[in-house]
Amino acid sequence: MSAAHKNDNQLLLGIDLGTSRTAIMTSRGTREMVRSVVGYPKDLIGVKLLGKPYAVGQEALDKHSYLDLRYPLGEGVLKELSDRDLDVARHLIDYVLQLAQPEDGDEIAGVIGIPARASAADKTLLLNMAQEVMDTALVVSEPFMVAYGLDILLNAIVIDIGAGTIDIAALKGMMPGPEDQITLHKAGDYLDGKLKAELQEAYPDIQLTNLIASHIKEQHSFVGDSPAGIINVNFRADGRPVVYSVQDQIRNVCESIVPDIIENVTALLRTFDPSVQDAVLQNIILAGGGSLIHGLDEMIADQLAEYGDTRVVKVADANFAAAEGAIKLAMDLPPMYWNQLGEMIGAPE
Ligand SMILES: Nc1ncnc2c1ncn2[C@@H]1O[C@H](COP(=O)(O)OP(=O)(O)OP(=O)(O)O)[C@@H](O)[C@H]1O
Ligand SMILES: [Mg+2]
Incomplete structure (x- = not known):
């Protein structure tokens, strides 16, 4: 079987699982975003009105008057571990997968960007859940996905301003470890x-x-x-x-978020070799919904000026930057190598 033929039934996914919204891109060109919320009818009247057991995303928000809204990724990671909560996460993931329009017989492999601070237990849980709907899945930290999408992997700092957290990561030419990432909870x-x-x-x-x-x-x-x-x-x-x-x-x-950002960016800056700190200051990337705050890039650059000439770049598309990085990684690197990148499930040949 030729490699090209083999790829026909391979569906690659890049997913950015966020507190407020989840973005998905696929190797077949799908590009979709959904609010990370699931709504359940409050009573039997609601069940009748909704006509189904639950609604996901914008539909849930639109009908919030008679639904209980649940955010499975509150603070960006699985909040509590009760069965009910796991079901909420499962309903979101199922819905996101349907957006990818998989066909019968597809071999599905997904790279999932998750918050930098997700614990080992969270990762395992997410992977187990992904395994219910995908053949192969890899979880990677979200700021790293943003950097990968921009092809900036060395001597850079990514500031991802989300709903639940601000994640700041130092890119040193390898997967950032815990010491290279900082999470702030005022986002x-x-x-x-x-x-x-x-x-x-x-x-x-x-x-x-x-x-x-x-x-x-x-x-x-x-x-x-x-x-x-x-x-x-x-x-x-x-x-x-x-x-x-x-x-x-x-x-x-x-x-009000600027002082925290400056303090932590400079803390990460100091972890780089002094010989590259100038280069790092030229490579500060602003991502996430908060990157849309007008003037924030300039203010951060101004306040870092005493450390050297600084260039702060906003990602072109705040909603899809991490999903773009995830699908790029999935398409650049065959799933058989994913185990070298982080935690994964599935054993592709
Ligand atoms: N124009 C804007 N100005 C300021 N903030 C904005 C703007 N647009 C969106 N946001 C905010 O960005 C946040 C959502 O960003 P994003 O979609 O990156 O978060 P997330 O990935 O869901 O969260 P997290 O990364 O914490 O899990 C929300 O708080 C939203 O209100
Ligand atoms: Mg995010």
């Missing part, structure tokens, strides 16, 4: 809560939820000078529409 979700609190303090009459605050953040986020000047937003107060300006609260909240 996107934290900013949502902080923005809600600051807006509520400034305008006590308005009705706010974390979801509303998150939406305002995603629409208008910036650090430094407001690119839009005064930012007016519509709220509801006592049921009536009101308009308030929010630029001061947004700036304050978005800038």
Whole structure:
């Protein structure tokens, strides 16, 4: 059997399993994103309304009024280990796999990007779950996937600002070990809560939820000078529409993550050989949904200027950067070599 023929029924997957959203790309060109949430009807009425046992992703969010929403990757790793929680993760993974449109007889091999801090137990659990739907699976840390997708594997630092965590990784030409990665727990979700609190303090009459605050953040986020000047937003107060300006609260909240980032980037910088630290400063990569904060790349570069000339690059597509790296790795390297890269299941010939 020729190698080309053998590849016909091989379906390769690159998956980025995140707290707030999961992205998947395949060797057949599929590129899909789903919110990492599963919704279960609260009662029999909900079952009737939904017409199925559960809904995944945007559908679950749209119907949240009568569903119990569960986030299987709260904080980026499997939160609790009860059977119910495992089922939630399983339902998400099943759904993501269906997006890949596998055909009968496909041999499925997936590279799964997971948060840098995932424990050994989390990895094993995820691999066991992946084994139910794939022939071969490899778990790799998410910041490494981002770097691999950009072909930057040496003398670089990746800052991945997600919902649950900010993961910072030093790239030294090999798989980053625990000492090369730092996880900060004040990330996107934290900013949502902080923005809600600051807006509520400034305008006590308005009705706010974390979801509303998150939406305002995603629409208008910036650090430094407001690119839009005064930012007016519509709220509801006592049921009536009101308009308030929010630029001061947004700036304050978005800038609150910068000191932590600088402190930890410089800590990782010091772990490189002094002879390459200049090169590392030229290779700082900003990824994850938080990389969309306007002006953040410049602010980080400015604050690192005392260490040397710094260049901070934002990934082109914050939603797919890690999945792109994962599918690239899967396609570059036949699954038979994956065991050299990290923990995997399946024993491909
Ligand atoms: N334009 C924006 N400005 C600021 N933050 C944004 C913007 N767009 C998305 N975000 C935030 O980015 C976060 C989601 O990023 P991402 O999809 O990288 O996270 P994740 O991979 O699901 O989480 P994690 O990596 O922690 O598991 C959310 O907190 C979201 O509100
Ligand atoms: Mg992420």
